[in-house]
Amino acid sequence: METLSTARAHGGTQGLYRHASTATGTDMDFAVYVPDHSPGARLPVVTYLSGLTCTPANVVEKGEYRAACAALGLIFVAPDTSPRGPGVPDDPAGAYDFGLGAGFYLDATEAPYRGPYAMRRYIAEELPALIASAFPADATRQSIMGHSMGGHGALTLALAAPGRYRAVSAFAPIVAPSRVPWGEKAFTGYLGLDRAAWRRHDAVAMIEDGARLPALLVDQGDADPFLAEQLRPELLRQACAAAGIDLTLRLQPGYDHSYYFISTFMPDHLRWHAARLAD
Amino acid sequence: METLSTARAHGGTQGLYRHASTATGTDMDFAVYVPDHSPGARLPVVTYLSGLTCTPANVVEKGEYRAACAALGLIFVAPDTSPRGPGVPDDPAGAYDFGLGAGFYLDATEAPYRGPYAMRRYIAEELPALIASAFPADATRQSIMGHSMGGHGALTLALAAPGRYRAVSAFAPIVAPSRVPWGEKAFTGYLGLDRAAWRRHDAVAMIEDGARLPALLVDQGDADPFLAEQLRPELLRQACAAAGIDLTLRLQPGYDHSYYFISTFMPDHLRWHAARLAD
Numbered sequence: 001m002e003t004l005s006t007a008r009a010h011g012g013t014q015g016l017y018r019h020a021s022t023a024t025g026t027d028m029d030f031a032v033y034v035p036d037h038s039p040g041a042r043l044p045v046v047t048y049l050s051g052l053t054c055t056p057a058n059v060v061e062k063g064e065y066r067a068a069c070a071a072l073g074l075i076f077v078a079p080d081t082s083p084r085g086p087g088v089p090d091d092p093a094g095a096y097d098f099g100l101g102a103g104f105y106l107d108a109t110e111a112p113y114r115g116p117y118a119m120r121r122y123i124a125e126e127l128p129a130l131i132a133s134a135f136p137a138d139a140t141r142q143s144i145m146g147h148s149m150g151g152h153g154a155l156t157l158a159l160a161a162p163g164r165y166r167a168v169s170a171f172a173p174i175v176a177p178s179r180v181p182w183g184e185k186a187f188t189g190y191l192g193l194d195r196a197a198w199r200r201h202d203a204v205a206m207i208e209d210g211a212r213l214p215a216l217l218v219d220q221g222d223a224d225p226f227l228a229e230q231l232r233p234e235l236l237r238q239a240c241a242a243a244g245i246d247l248t249l250r251l252q253p254g255y256d257h258s259y260y261f262i263s264t265f266m267p268d269h270l271r272w273h274a275a276r277l278a279d
Numbered sequence: 280m281e282t283l284s285t286a287r288a289h290g291g292t293q294g295l296y297r298h299a300s301t302a303t304g305t306d307m308d309f310a311v312y313v314p315d316h317s318p319g320a321r322l323p324v325v326t327y328l329s330g331l332t333c334t335p336a337n338v339v340e341k342g343e344y345r346a347a348c349a350a351l352g353l354i355f356v357a358p359d360t361s362p363r364g365p366g367v368p369d370d371p372a373g374a375y376d377f378g379l380g381a382g383f384y385l386d387a388t389e390a391p392y393r394g395p396y397a398m399r400r401y402i403a404e405e406l407p408a409l410i411a412s413a414f415p416a417d418a419t420r421q422s423i424m425g426h427s428m429g430g431h432g433a434l435t436l437a438l439a440a441p442g443r444y445r446a447v448s449a450f451a452p453i454v455a456p457s458r459v460p461w462g463e464k465a466f467t468g469y470l471g472l473d474r475a476a477w478r479r480h481d482a483v484a485m486i487e488d489g490a491r492l493p494a495l496l497v498d499q500g501d502a503d504p505f506l507a508e509q510l511r512p513e514l515l516r517q518a519c520a521a522a523g524i525d526l527t528l529r530l531q532p533g534y535d536h537s538y539y540f541i542s543t544f545m546p547d548h549l550r551w552h553a554a555r556l557a558d
Contacts, residue, residue, distance in 0.1 A: 008502070009539035064343050066542070223287070260288035263345070 001134055004029070010070040011036040014060065019130060023122035024083040025115060030127065031056035031078040034135055035070040044141035044166075044277035045075045045131060046270065047123065049150030049157075052182070053101045054081050059147075062259035068267040072274040075137055079123055081149070083116040091189075097182050098189055104177070105153030106201045108190035117190060124157050124164070143167035143273045147262055148226070151218070152177055155203035155236075159211035167276035169217035169269045171262045172224055175236035176204040182230050207239040215246040217272050219265045221255025280413055283308070289349040290315040293339065298409060302401035303362040304394060309406065310335035310357040313414055314349040323420035323445075323556035324354045324410060325549065328402065328429030328436075331461070332380045333360050338426075341538035347546040351553040354416055358402055360428070362395040370468075376461050377468055383456070384432030385480045387469035396469060403436050403443070422446035422552045426541055427505070430497070431456055434482035438490040446555035448496035448548045450541045451503055454515035455483040461509050486518040494525040496551050498544045500534025 006015040012035035021028040037043055046069070048059055056078040059065070069076045082088075082103030089112040091099035099113075108117035132139040144165045146154035151173020158168040177183020178198045187198045199205035220233050227233075233249055240247035255261040285294040291314035300307040316322055325348070327338055335357040338344070348355045361367075361382030368391040370378035378392075387396035411418040423444045425433035430452020437447040456462020457477045466477045478484035499512045506512075512528055519526035534540040 007535055007537055007539040008500075008533040008543075010543045014539055061538075062340050064346070067343070067346075067546070221287075254287040256286055258286055259340075260286040260293055264287075264289045267346070 001130065009033070010066040012066070012070055014066065016056065016060070021083075021122055021126060023118045023126045026083040026085045026088060028083065028122065029056055029080050031060045032131065032135055033066055033069055033076040035073055035075070037073065037136060042136055042138035043073055043075045044143070044274075045077060045128070045137045045139075046273050046277075047077045047079070047128075047142065047144045049105060049123065049144065049146030049153040050078065050081050051146075051148030051150050052081070053096050054150075055101070056080055058259065059262075062263060063266055064263035065266050065270060068270040072270055074270060074274055074277070075131070075135060077127070077131055079127055082119065088116045089113060098186055102149065102186065104149060104183075104186045104190060104201070105157060106190055109197070110190055110192045113190050119153075120157060120160075123153065124161060141166060141277045143277055145169045145171075145269055145273065146173065147171040148231075148257065149174055149182070151175075152183070152203065155216075156201055156206065158213055159203060159206040160200070162212065167215075167273040168213055169272060171218075171265065171269075172220050172226070172231055172257055173203070173218060173236075174231060176202055176232055178202040178205060179235070180230045180232060204235045204239045207243050207245065212243060213245055216240065216248065217269060218247065218249045219261075219269070220249065220251055221257065221261045222251050223254050224257040224261075226257055280409065288312070289345040291345070291349055293345065295335065295339070300362075300401055300405060302397040302405045305362040305364045305367060307362065307401065308335055308359050310339045311410065311414055312345055312348055312355040314352055314354070316352065316415060321415055321417035322352055322354045323422070323553070324356060324407070324416045324418075325552050325556075326356045326358065326402065326407075326421065326423045328384060328423065328425030328432040329357065329360050330425075330427030330429050331360070332375050334380070335359055337538065338541075341542060342545055343542035344545050344549060347549040351549055353549060353553055353556070354410070354414060356406070356410055358406055361398065367395045368392060377465055381428065381465065383428060383462075383465045383469060383480070384436060385469055388476070389469055389471045392469050398432075399436060399439075402432065403440060420445060420556045422556055424448045424450075424548055424552065425452065426450040427510075427536065428453055428461070430454075431462075431482065434495070435480055435485060437492055438482060438485040439479070441491065446494075446552040447492055448551060449498075450544065450548075451499050451505070451510055451536055452482070452497060452512075452515075453510060455481055455511055457481040457484060458514070459509045459511060483514045483518045486522050486524065491522065492524055495519065495527065496548060497526065497528045498531055498540075498548070499528065500531050500536065500540045502533050503536040503540075505536055
């Protein structure tokens, strides 16, 4: 693991790191904020999954999470949104919503994406092991959150691994990718045309098929331009109601899809995570 | 005045605006955050002056001021750091520390900068009048703060206009530009070779020459790479001690010159301003 940069912030250390990933076969960058802590302490870890087009830099610069993480004693990990680098296939047309910056947190099964696009394995397995070995992290206390495509990632990774994440939340998540244009494009490209395979990567379908979470916090701006076509939180509400999942879904008046929205509610989410990550 | 963008954030509105400045003869962009407020309320205004190379976007994205401004009821104004646009002369070599992005918050007297480089007049007079007319601002309750070159701007504008700003603070300010390389280059270019004229734009010299402030808050990281050569806070400490100015100068261990440093101490500064801006 290579340290690209570190800076003192809110009493702790904000770092940017790079490592050679075995999951993706590429170098992967990620950001970690470690708050001030007692020598020998092991802190709980919140993993934040970013949305389409993002690198770790977006949430590091605009997410306003450090003050709350410092106050709550949380390590904050921000992975990249796809593999990158020489030989990694992109969207054939260079679109923003597929390929580089748009890995959708799944393990692709279709050529040419199968191989490097192994983001679920990377986020769920490889990166947490690295964090546990290189930072003062308590691997038994993990949680996950994300924005938009990253909200989809947080929901699906948590639904796929009961008990791994003690808390799950999302900002404006894609909740039913099989049924919206962003997801249909991505799943066709990464998973192929068999829609039965898509259901294992679609939060609403996973819940319909029996996957469960104890509780879930979702914030959604009602001025989000992607609300009606791509996000459709009502589908998550229906699925959670039918499954008896304790969903807190807050429609936030006037908020859009940007980091102005995310940063406003970030401290709320981190408090919600911290309460569930306490010893 | 043209609205370039607005977004809801922390219960208020973050906007980016453009207007044709009579002071500079150019279009100028600026950012304003207005917190949620009662109808008809007039709120105090904090003006934040950015450092070398910045536009308003830097502090808007990285400054982490909105939560505190929302809690304290402060309007936050972020002007640009120089005139820009067709015909505005830049550093002949395109350096980062002179010309575009480096106006030093003074009114240049030397050709070809005299004219568009009228940043003191712009910040002290034209922009506050526009803010008072277009936003729910109480023009009688203003304060000023800044970072690095913007800290120089905040100190010198406040020292030059006793009573105009109810509070003044700075992050890692250039306190004695006449005696450091950044300032010597800028003052030579904007003000010419007569060092007597420089003293009216140098905070330490202004204090030595009799200018006064009631109180001053300065944070400075001790891992700031510009500390010893460009910033020299000890000169401000000596000048304030000799003049009886109530300076709170905090050397912050491990902090650098970046927005990681600024954002850490931004809430402290805003509370300090709010206490002095109360009715």
